[in-house]
Amino acid sequence: MIFQIFISILLGLIPEVLFFTLFITYTKGIKEKRVKLFLLISIAYILCMFIQRYKIFYYMLFVILIYWIMKFLYKKKTQIIDVFIISLGFIYVTIISFLGYIFFKEDLSNYYFMMFIARILLFIPFIFKDKFNILYKKYYSLWNRNDEIKRPIKSITLRNISLVTINIAIFLMNIYAISVINFIQ
Amino acid sequence: MKKILYYLPSIIFNVVEILAIFIVGISLKLKLEIIILLFVLFAMVRIKLGGAVHYKNPIKCAFWSLTIFASLFLTSYAGLKISLPITIFCGYILTTRGNVDDMFQWKRESNYNDIDEFIKYSVTDDRKEKIKEFERKLKIEEPQLYDIYSLRFKEGYKHYEIQKMLDIPGSRLTERLNRIATSFRIYCK
Numbered sequence: 001m002i003f004q005i006f007i008s009i010l011l012g013l014i015p016e017v018l019f020f021t022l023f024i025t026y027t028k029g030i031k032e033k034r035v036k037l038f039l040l041i042s043i044a045y046i047l048c049m050f051i052q053r054y055k056i057f058y059y060m061l062f063v064i065l066i067y068w069i070m071k072f073l074y075k076k077k078t079q080i081i082d083v084f085i086i087s088l089g090f091i092y093v094t095i096i097s098f099l100g101y102i103f104f105k106e107d108l109s110n111y112y113f114m115m116f117i118a119r120i121l122l123f124i125p126f127i128f129k130d131k132f133n134i135l136y137k138k139y140y141s142l143w144n145r146n147d148e149i150k151r152p153i154k155s156i157t158l159r160n161i162s163l164v165t166i167n168i169a170i171f172l173m174n175i176y177a178i179s180v181i182n183f184i185q
Numbered sequence: 186m187k188k189i190l191y192y193l194p195s196i197i198f199n200v201v202e203i204l205a206i207f208i209v210g211i212s213l214k215l216k217l218e219i220i221i222l223l224f225v226l227f228a229m230v231r232i233k234l235g236g237a238v239h240y241k242n243p244i245k246c247a248f249w250s251l252t253i254f255a256s257l258f259l260t261s262y263a264g265l266k267i268s269l270p271i272t273i274f275c276g277y278i279l280t281t282r283g284n285v286d287d288m289f290q291w292k293r294e295s296n297y298n299d300i301d302e303f304i305k306y307s308v309t310d311d312r313k314e315k316i317k318e319f320e321r322k323l324k325i326e327e328p329q330l331y332d333i334y335s336l337r338f339k340e341g342y343k344h345y346e347i348q349k350m351l352d353i354p355g356s357r358l359t360e361r362l363n364r365i366a367t368s369f370r371i372y373c374k
Contacts, residue, residue: 056263056264056267057264057267076286080285081285083274144285145238145345146295146343146344147355147359148295148296148297148359149295149296156238156249160253162278164252166271167275168256170260171262173263174263
């Protein structure tokens with residue numbers, strides 16, 4: 001039991017919380033209060049992910065809690081589009097977990113090995129960490145309507161695409177959560 | 186009677202759009218109550234918050250309405266506990282309440298940045314005099330254009346805010362702003 005908790009923290013909590021902290025700070029170009037952000041996200045993770053795994057409601061709650069934590073720490077620097085940034089990070093974590101899940105053997109002999117590989121894959125995008133803030137600023141600048149100049153994409157189209165992406169991700173995560181629960185049972 | 190005939194095409198379009206949304210919901214094997222609940226909730230949020238963003242093109246409007254509702258109906262498979270807050274969030278984002286603040290203090294991209302800067306940074310008397318003379322002439326000769334000039338360049342209102350205040354279509358406002366900008370550049374620069 002203690003060993004399982006230790007592994008959950010080592011291969012579960014620490015890498016995922018670290019991923020979210022780094023992803024948020026690099027995307028928004030934040031340099032202050034990173035340790036506080038890490039600690040508060042860890043608490044949110046324990047509340048939402050440890051207590052009840054594989055329930056979409058708690059995944060959503062986790063995203064909302066991270067947003068509120070950012071609002072608490074960074075005040076006006078946190079904007080509504082950060083919900084989409086956090087969700088994007090969450091979608092990536094889910095994709096990596098799903099890849100690990102499909103390669104699990106039925107007897108779980110490769111469980112720890114797959115978990116370890118998944119944790120490494122989680123940090124691969126940070127090779128391009130310099131691009132995160134550039135893309136974020138572009139996304140941010142296209143969010144509000146501006147009829148005075150011609151743009152590659154309309155503000156309303158960008159919002160629609162963002163919302164549809166989140167909704168489809170929730171639908172697919174729900175399917176993934178149900179199949180993992182069935183697998184565990 | 187004339188008013189009804191004027192609005193009839195848009196009423197027919199909206200009815201067809203709503204029917205199409207319901208057909209999408211039914212084809213996803215959802216209960217009618219859930220379809221109605223999500224549809225009404227989405228519409229109520231946008232009405233309540235105000236400033237709903239729309240497409241001018243009816244085909245784009247219909248396409249994106251169907252896509253958004255299809256994706257909302259898919260979230261209902263995860264339960265109403267999930268889909269109801271998501272519907273409220275979608276409604277919120279698709280209004281002007283979902284706008285972001287100018288956090289990075291970028292120069293707002295505009296075709297009239299040169300005029301904004303000319304007015305803002307005019308320190309010499311002859312420049313200020315030229316601007317005043319332009320405003321005086323514009324006020325006498327084209328009072329409606331002067332109102333637009335004043336709202337945009339002196340009070341700093343955004344394009345859609347001026348549209349709403351003066352109740353003119355966006356394309357006409359852009360055309361008038363271009364006329365003002367051309368005159369300003371010729372007269373003052």
